[in-house]
Amino acid sequence: MSSVYSIKKGLDIKLLGDAEKTVVDLNSRLFAVKPVDFIGCFPKVLVQEGAEVKAGSPLFFDKYRNDIYYTSPVSGKIVEIRRGAKRKLLEIIIETDGKNEMLDFGISDLSGMNREAITEKMLKSGVWPVLRQRPYSVVADPKDTPKSIFIPAFDSSPLAPDFDLMVHGHGDEFQAGLDVLAKLTTGNIFLNVHAQKTVSKVFLNAKNVKINSFQGPHPSGNVSVHISRLDPINKGDIVWYVYPQDVMTIGRLFTTGKYDTTRLVALTGSEVLKPRYFKTPAGASVSNMVKDNVKKGKLRFISGNVLTGDKIEKDGFLGFYHQQITVIPEGDYFEFLGWGLPGFGKWSFSRSFPAFLNPDKKYRLDTNVHGGKRAFVMTGEFEKVFPFNIYPLQLIKAVLVQDIDLMENLGIYEIDEEDFALCEVIDTSKTEIQKIIRDGLDMMRKEMS
Amino acid sequence: MKALRNFIDKQKPHFLPGGRFEKLQSTFEAFETFLFVPNTVTKSGAHIRDAIDMKRTMIIVVIALIPAMLFGMWNVGYQHFLSYGQHPDVLTNFFYGFWKVLPLIIVSYVVGLGIEFMFAQIRHEEVNEGFLVSGILIPLIVPPDIPLWELALAVAFAVVFGKEVFGGTGMNVFNPALTARAFLFFAYPGNMSGEKVWIADKLDTFSGATPLGKALVGNFSNFPSVHDMFFGFIPGSVGETSTFLILIGGLILLITGIASWRTMFSVFAGGYVMGLLFNLWGANAYMGIPAWQHLIMGGFAFGAVFMATDPVTSAQTNKGKYYYGFLIGIMAVLIRVFNPAYPEGMMLAILLLNVFAPLIDHYVVESNIKKRLKRAKLALTN
Numbered sequence: 001m002s003s004v005y006s007i008k009k010g011l012d013i014k015l016l017g018d019a020e021k022t023v024v025d026l027n028s029r030l031f032a033v034k035p036v037d038f039i040g041c042f043p044k045v046l047v048q049e050g051a052e053v054k055a056g057s058p059l060f061f062d063k064y065r066n067d068i069y070y071t072s073p074v075s076g077k078i079v080e081i082r083r084g085a086k087r088k089l090l091e092i093i094i095e096t097d098g099k100n101e102m103l104d105f106g107i108s109d110l111s112g113m114n115r116e117a118i119t120e121k122m123l124k125s126g127v128w129p130v131l132r133q134r135p136y137s138v139v140a141d142p143k144d145t146p147k148s149i150f151i152p153a154f155d156s157s158p159l160a161p162d163f164d165l166m167v168h169g170h171g172d173e174f175q176a177g178l179d180v181l182a183k184l185t186t187g188n189i190f191l192n193v194h195a196q197k198t199v200s201k202v203f204l205n206a207k208n209v210k211i212n213s214f215q216g217p218h219p220s221g222n223v224s225v226h227i228s229r230l231d232p233i234n235k236g237d238i239v240w241y242v243y244p245q246d247v248m249t250i251g252r253l254f255t256t257g258k259y260d261t262t263r264l265v266a267l268t269g270s271e272v273l274k275p276r277y278f279k280t281p282a283g284a285s286v287s288n289m290v291k292d293n294v295k296k297g298k299l300r301f302i303s304g305n306v307l308t309g310d311k312i313e314k315d316g317f318l319g320f321y322h323q324q325i326t327v328i329p330e331g332d333y334f335e336f337l338g339w340g341l342p343g344f345g346k347w348s349f350s351r352s353f354p355a356f357l358n359p360d361k362k363y364r365l366d367t368n369v370h371g372g373k374r375a376f377v378m379t380g381e382f383e384k385v386f387p388f389n390i391y392p393l394q395l396i397k398a399v400l401v402q403d404i405d406l407m408e409n410l411g412i413y414e415i416d417e418e419d420f421a422l423c424e425v426i427d428t429s430k431t432e433i434q435k436i437i438r439d440g441l442d443m444m445r446k447e448m449s
Numbered sequence: 450m451k452a453l454r455n456f457i458d459k460q461k462p463h464f465l466p467g468g469r470f471e472k473l474q475s476t477f478e479a480f481e482t483f484l485f486v487p488n489t490v491t492k493s494g495a496h497i498r499d500a501i502d503m504k505r506t507m508i509i510v511v512i513a514l515i516p517a518m519l520f521g522m523w524n525v526g527y528q529h530f531l532s533y534g535q536h537p538d539v540l541t542n543f544f545y546g547f548w549k550v551l552p553l554i555i556v557s558y559v560v561g562l563g564i565e566f567m568f569a570q571i572r573h574e575e576v577n578e579g580f581l582v583s584g585i586l587i588p589l590i591v592p593p594d595i596p597l598w599e600l601a602l603a604v605a606f607a608v609v610f611g612k613e614v615f616g617g618t619g620m621n622v623f624n625p626a627l628t629a630r631a632f633l634f635f636a637y638p639g640n641m642s643g644e645k646v647w648i649a650d651k652l653d654t655f656s657g658a659t660p661l662g663k664a665l666v667g668n669f670s671n672f673p674s675v676h677d678m679f680f681g682f683i684p685g686s687v688g689e690t691s692t693f694l695i696l697i698g699g700l701i702l703l704i705t706g707i708a709s710w711r712t713m714f715s716v717f718a719g720g721y722v723m724g725l726l727f728n729l730w731g732a733n734a735y736m737g738i739p740a741w742q743h744l745i746m747g748g749f750a751f752g753a754v755f756m757a758t759d760p761v762t763s764a765q766t767n768k769g770k771y772y773y774g775f776l777i778g779i780m781a782v783l784i785r786v787f788n789p790a791y792p793e794g795m796m797l798a799i800l801l802l803n804v805f806a807p808l809i810d811h812y813v814v815e816s817n818i819k820k821r822l823k824r825a826k827l828a829l830t831n
Contacts, residue, residue: 013497234825306496328497331490336450338486339504346500352509352705353500367490371502372482372575375619378506379765380709391766394814409818417494426499428506429619434494 004195005229007216009387011349011422013158014362015306016270017326019277021165023264026280028288031074032091032317033059038070038129040138040445043089051078055281056103056125056259059092068139071126073261073282075101091317102258110179110254118183122250125259129320130246131184134227134239135413136445146240148187148231151178153203153244154194154214156221157305161266161324164200165277166245171202174244176251182208185240192226203244218307219387224419228388233413245323265318269302269327270364271295280318286325287315298330300367307421308434331368339371349385349426374429385422388415392423396433399440404447407440417441457481475569479576507578509707513698514585514755520694521687522546525593528648528684532655546593549649550687553588556597560604561587568613579618579625579761580608586626586755589688590748590796591633592646599637603629623803624762627796634796642791647684659685661747661785661792664735678745689751692744699754708758711770716753719778720744727786735786743782752781752795762803769809777802 035043042063047053053072062068076096084090105125110118119142122128131140131149140146154163167174181189188210193203195215204211212230214220223241233239242250245263252260261282267289268275274293278284286301294314302309303319306326310319318325343353347363355361382392390411398406417434424433463469464477481487483504491498523539525546530537561580569576587604611628612621634641648657660673660683673683681691689695702708724740731737743749757763757777764773777798784794791797 232824234821234828237828300490300496302496308494309496311496326496332488334454334485334488336453336485338500339502340508343500348500350499350501350706352505352707355500365497367496368486369489369491369498370486370500371498371504372487372489374503374575374577375617377503377579377619377761379760379763380711380767380770383767389817389820391814391817393765394810409821410814411821421495425495425497426501428499428501428503430498430502432493 003212005212005214007214007220007225007387009384010156010217010219011385011426012156012217013306013347013365013425014360015158015328016362016364017268017272017275018159019161019266019268019275021162021277023165023277023279026265026278026284026288028096028280028284030079030093030095030285030287030317031072031076031281031283032093032285033070033072033283034091034317034319035060035070035089037320038062038139039136040442041068041070043070045081045089045092047078047081047092049078049081052076053078053094054101054103055261056105058126060089062139065139065141067123067142068128069123069126070129071259073259075099093317102260105253105257105259107257108254110183113183115183118180122180122253125253127246127250127253127259130249131240131242132321134224134233134241134416136441137416138445140240141238144238146185146187146238148239149181149185149189150223150226150230150239150241151181151189151191151209151244151247152221152223152226152241153191154198154221155305155323156194156218157307158218159266159268159305159324159326160221161264161268161277163244164198164203166264166323167200167202167248170248171205173248173251173255174202175206175208176255177247177249178206178208178251180250180254181242181247188231190226190230192230194221216387219419219422222416222419224415225387228414235408235413237413243321243323263323265289265322266324267293267327268324269306271297271299271327271329282318282320284318285315286312286318289325290314290327294327298332300328300330302326302328306365307425308418329364329366331366333368335368350381350428369430371428371430373431376429376431378428381426381428382423385426386419388419390415392420395440396420396431396436399436399443402443404444407444412437412440412444454485457484472570475574475576476566479566479569482575503578504581506707507581509705510582510702510755511585513701513707514582514589514688516694516697517688517691517751518550518585518589519543520681520691521589521689522550524681524690525549525649525687527682528657529650532648532651532657546649549593550588552597553591553593553595553600553687554585556601557587557604558584560601561608564605564608564613568617572617574617577618579612583607583625583629587629590626590630590686590751592641593649593687594646595633595640599633599640600629603632603636606632619761621761622807623800624756624759627756627800627803630796631800634791647686657684659683659747659792664738664746665785665789665792667734669734669738675742675745678742686748686751689748692750695750695754699750702754702758708754709760709763709767709770711767712758712763712774713753715771715774716757716778716781717744719775719780720749720753720782721778722775723779723782727782743785747785747793748795749781752799753778756795756799757802762806764806764809764813766810766813769806769813772809773802773806776805 043060045060054075058069074096079095080093082091129139133140191209195213304322395410417437420433523543526542607629611625615621644658724743727736780798781794
């Protein structure tokens, strides 16, 4: 353990519906790979409806980076290729045959492999996209050599799943994955644990990595926060990051030769009757999780957490990078004089509601925006939940006026939309800040390529 | 509530584009969202949102102003009767002042909101809540006897040229309430300064000079006591006299976090430091008054608590707020002591620093950019 980094600015939003630490097999019938999960990916489909696939069979590749393949997580039949407006490819849905057949990519001895052979194997099997790069949060480019690789070993977001539980009993696979990653960078691999909450030996005894610990409120678990403290990104730098369960998938590819995406997914949220963990391959349909397991009423199903997750239907699919499903109530109701009454029981970061008198209360929050959109008026608010040496409001405005130079100068390479999630939540003006930042990142990426 | 909701839902189609009253859509929406927080749900980004919104923010500032406003009403009556040598009971004083101040408030709101509604409709936007605060601030920073038509003109000028031409709430450079006051100050100086205007319908033989007015001409005989100045039993603009109740309002703003403690604190610090400097200089009797007395005279406290902290026109970076506030304090006292024409300097100090706030921010942000470039250079050399 080298050092402890204390994050002071931030906010833990306390919600009802933490997942119990019990694990159930999900046994989902349908699975999907969603090209929209991969930022900047232009999918070229390789399969047709009705085709038979195995785990590891390619489904599509990226038109502009055609060595990156996206493969099926299970064996079975393609039942639907779902497209949206302008024929945008939304989901490739696979019905599992229950046999769980996997393509064999061969067991390999790392010591005899060079970097090319390793990337080749990862690309072909479809495990490569678990590696993402900063800036931009796109799938890593196999031609790049990152200056370091970051692995967050805890999640600080609301109702966060327990990473310790996810790697429990998988120490060998995890270490095998770390050994593979070590071959991909000339720099360090940073494994960042929570100063108190991380107790798993899998993390604390990991080799070939630098372990640092963090503490403090969300976003202390965000990878940008770790990068900013340990190996800040300057213009032109590339850093990769990957999550622990995906490291296990990489490990398995090399020790068993299979693309085995088995993982734990936490079902959380105030509207879930029995919040707990499910074991499943990637991309599973959530219908088995939530069937007879959610409260009545209009609900919002989220793949991911309440800050950064994607809205899905009740029979939707788990996102590629998500390890959590959250179910909260929809908030499409009118509230009489909601802004003027004292507002007991309402959640607010500002002290303009009595909520601040009871900081430990857990809330059942819904999706109501609680007000109309306005121009930026308040200042100094975002800074309280934004632990970077960056001026958030100024950066947002730089994106709005599309000033590329200014964005760069203000540090857009160092952050991601998820780092602005708390700003968006507490914003008095109800601005869609994450979307603005995403647009800014896309703009920069286009400009730089 | 349900019946009211149903009624609104029934009327709504008439105000939507294509309806009979589509020209009143913004106005309708303003009243609808005033009654009911809308049912919009999150579409992109985070799925949950804080309960706070602009209406909540603005209403808290209005609440914070109420103590000073109520006292101001009472004091208008108190000063009036005092000039006649009378001492009626609290309610008589209050209602005399109430009927003096209420028309000011009504004129300010009707003119200001009318223009806001018009501009919102032209822009097809929702009506901004900013004027809820400006509309109450303006009556509190004018003399009680200001002619209503002058006030109406000033409010119209402030809203149109102080705010709307820049794009509305959030985009303005100058504090709208102070813009209104500055307009009156320069257009109708006879009604805005001197010894006559600060007491409503005063007896001519009674001196109505404010402490600042007296201090400027070096008249320190029968100067009001510190007690009177702090609690506000002195002539002045309607809401500015009671430092005590202004500080209570300030406390509300600080506890709720609506106003920046950085700005508020540094305005007082700046005024105090400048007062100390004058103490050292001591060229005349005015320079010799205890530095802290500057903070309880005139509009200093009101400006520090309610005007300087306006987030739109103040510096926006946390570091910048220190400079911004400190300079306001310094300038206010400097103008007070040196300007021969006008006894009070708070309004001009704040408006001046409104202009410089973006420059202050520019340098603060620039230093952040420089640090980033330096780090990048350092990484290159290693």
